[in-house]
Amino acid sequence: MGASERFDQYLSHLFEGLGHAARHAGLRGYCTGLMLPLTRKSVEPMAARVDPLHASARHQSLHHFVAKAEWSDREMLRRVCQWVVPQMDFSRGGWWIIDDTGFPKKGKHSVGVARQYCGMLGKQDNCQVAVSVSLACDQGSVPVAWQLYLPEDWAADPKRRAQAGVPEELRFATKTQIALAQLRTLLAEGAPHHCVLADAGYGVDTAFRRALSDMGLEYAVGVTSAVVVWPPGVEPLPPKPYSGTGRPPVMPRRTARLQPMSVKELALSLPAQAFHTISWREGTHEPLSGRFAALRVRHAGGNAGKARLRPLQWLLIEWPAGDAEPSKYVLSTLPEDTPINELVSAAHQCWRIERDDQDLKQDFGLGHYEGRGWRGFHHHAALSIAAYAFLMAERLIADKPVGGKKNFIERQVPALPKDYIPRGSPARAAARGALDHDTAAQPELRTARPPRTVSLLWRSKQKLIL
Incomplete structure (x- = not known):
C-alpha cells in the first residue's frame, strides 16, 4: 500500500471524529494545504492552491470548517494519537513532555x-501562548494535548470572552x-504512566511535582538554582512532639549544624571528582x-526549607567545563538504582518537543492562523498536528525522512493559475489574460527553505491505543 492510500485511510479514521459527513471535504482540503510547500499556510493561500478554479468558494468553506464548525479538537488529537502511537516503539520506555510555545x-x-x-x-512581547503535552519515545514525539493559556485579564473579561468564543465553563x-x-485526562483515557519531563518553568512549582x-x-524536571534541599547525609530532626492541641507539627526541626541549602550552594561545594563526562545522544x-553529578537529596520546600520531610530523590547537576557555575539542575523521582547516564538521557529528552514546535511552525503552519476566536485557534492547531503526525507515521513505517513524503500530496492538487493574485497584493497594471487550462504551464513552487536532513526512525510493532 502506498502513501496516498494510507493518507486516505488516515483521513477516514479522522472523519469518524468530525460528527458530520459535510465536514469531510474541509478536513481533506485543510490537511492537504498544510502539507504543501506554501510560504504562508493561512486559509486563503491554502484554498487557492488546493482548488485554484474555485478559490473564493473553497476559501469560505475552509474558513467555516476551521473557525465555525462544531467538531472537537480534543477528539481529533485523540484519533491522531490512535494512528501514530502503534508505530512508535516504547520497548526502551517513553516520556510525557510538557512545554508551552508562543x-x-x-x-x-x-x-x-x-x-x-x-x-x-x-523576550516579553505581545503574543499567544499554548500549553502542550507530547508523547515521546526514542524514535520521535507527537503532541497529544493542546490548550491556549488564557491570561487572568482575559479570563475576567466577559465581553472579550464572548467575542472570542471562550467556553463559558473555562476559568x-x-x-x-x-x-x-x-495529564489527568490522558490517564483517565487509559494512557500509560510514563516519566514526565518539563523545564524549570514547571518544575520549580512544588505543587506541580x-x-x-x-x-x-x-518525573525529571528542571528547577532553578534557588531551590532548597537537604544535602546527602544530612537528615533533619523530626517535627516537635504533638502537644494535643491545634494542628500536629510537620516541619522538620533544624539546628545550626542541620541546615538545608540551595542546589547551587550544594553544587559549588562538590569536589571536581563528583562530576563525570557523559554523552546522551548523537548530535x-x-x-x-x-x-554531570547526581546526588540523592530531599526537597526542603520552597526557598526557606519550611515543609514536611520529603522522600529522597535525584538531583542532577550539569556543569559545563570552563563555566563559572552549573547551567542546569534537575529533580527526578526515577528509581534509586537508575544509572547516571539514564538520568542524563531523560533530562535531555525535551529537545524532541522543541523540534516538534519548530517543524510545526515552519513546515505545517502552526502559527499561521489569522482568526481571533478560541475555536479556530484550537482547530487550526489540531489540524497542523494531524498533518505533522501523518508524515511522522510515514517516516516510522518507511524509515525515510519526513520531507520525502510531501511529494505525494503535491501530485494530488492542481497548480495555481498563472494570474492568481493573493488578497492584499497590489493591483496589476495590465488586465488579466484569459486562462487556458490546457496549455498553462505548471509553476515551480519552492519551499521557504532547503529541505533538512532528519534522522531515520525504526518501525515499531507496539500496538498502544489511547
Missing part, C-alpha cells in the same frame, strides 16, 4: 493575546494547572556530552 501577535482582540514571555522571541488556570489537567507523584507519575556532527 505565537507573536499584533493587536489585542485575538483570543488570549497579551504582553507575556514569548519563547519564540526570547483562569496557570500553565502548570493546565498541564496537570491534560507533588501532583505528578500523587498521580503515580515519575549533527559529534556526540553531545557534558559534565
Whole structure:
C-alpha cells in the first residue's frame, strides 16, 4: 500500500471524529494545504492552491470548517494519537513532555493575546501562548494535548470572552494547572504512566511535582538554582512532639549544624571528582556530552526549607567545563538504582518537543492562523498536528525522512493559475489574460527553505491505543 492510500485511510479514521459527513471535504482540503510547500499556510493561500478554479468558494468553506464548525479538537488529537502511537516503539520506555510555545501577535482582540514571555522571541512581547503535552519515545514525539493559556485579564473579561468564543465553563488556570489537567485526562483515557519531563518553568512549582507523584507519575524536571534541599547525609530532626492541641507539627526541626541549602550552594561545594563526562545522544556532527553529578537529596520546600520531610530523590547537576557555575539542575523521582547516564538521557529528552514546535511552525503552519476566536485557534492547531503526525507515521513505517513524503500530496492538487493574485497584493497594471487550462504551464513552487536532513526512525510493532 502506498502513501496516498494510507493518507486516505488516515483521513477516514479522522472523519469518524468530525460528527458530520459535510465536514469531510474541509478536513481533506485543510490537511492537504498544510502539507504543501506554501510560504504562508493561512486559509486563503491554502484554498487557492488546493482548488485554484474555485478559490473564493473553497476559501469560505475552509474558513467555516476551521473557525465555525462544531467538531472537537480534543477528539481529533485523540484519533491522531490512535494512528501514530502503534508505530512508535516504547520497548526502551517513553516520556510525557510538557512545554508551552508562543505565537507573536499584533493587536489585542485575538483570543488570549497579551504582553507575556514569548519563547519564540526570547523576550516579553505581545503574543499567544499554548500549553502542550507530547508523547515521546526514542524514535520521535507527537503532541497529544493542546490548550491556549488564557491570561487572568482575559479570563475576567466577559465581553472579550464572548467575542472570542471562550467556553463559558473555562476559568483562569496557570500553565502548570493546565498541564496537570491534560495529564489527568490522558490517564483517565487509559494512557500509560510514563516519566514526565518539563523545564524549570514547571518544575520549580512544588505543587506541580507533588501532583505528578500523587498521580503515580515519575518525573525529571528542571528547577532553578534557588531551590532548597537537604544535602546527602544530612537528615533533619523530626517535627516537635504533638502537644494535643491545634494542628500536629510537620516541619522538620533544624539546628545550626542541620541546615538545608540551595542546589547551587550544594553544587559549588562538590569536589571536581563528583562530576563525570557523559554523552546522551548523537548530535549533527559529534556526540553531545557534558559534565554531570547526581546526588540523592530531599526537597526542603520552597526557598526557606519550611515543609514536611520529603522522600529522597535525584538531583542532577550539569556543569559545563570552563563555566563559572552549573547551567542546569534537575529533580527526578526515577528509581534509586537508575544509572547516571539514564538520568542524563531523560533530562535531555525535551529537545524532541522543541523540534516538534519548530517543524510545526515552519513546515505545517502552526502559527499561521489569522482568526481571533478560541475555536479556530484550537482547530487550526489540531489540524497542523494531524498533518505533522501523518508524515511522522510515514517516516516510522518507511524509515525515510519526513520531507520525502510531501511529494505525494503535491501530485494530488492542481497548480495555481498563472494570474492568481493573493488578497492584499497590489493591483496589476495590465488586465488579466484569459486562462487556458490546457496549455498553462505548471509553476515551480519552492519551499521557504532547503529541505533538512532528519534522522531515520525504526518501525515499531507496539500496538498502544489511547
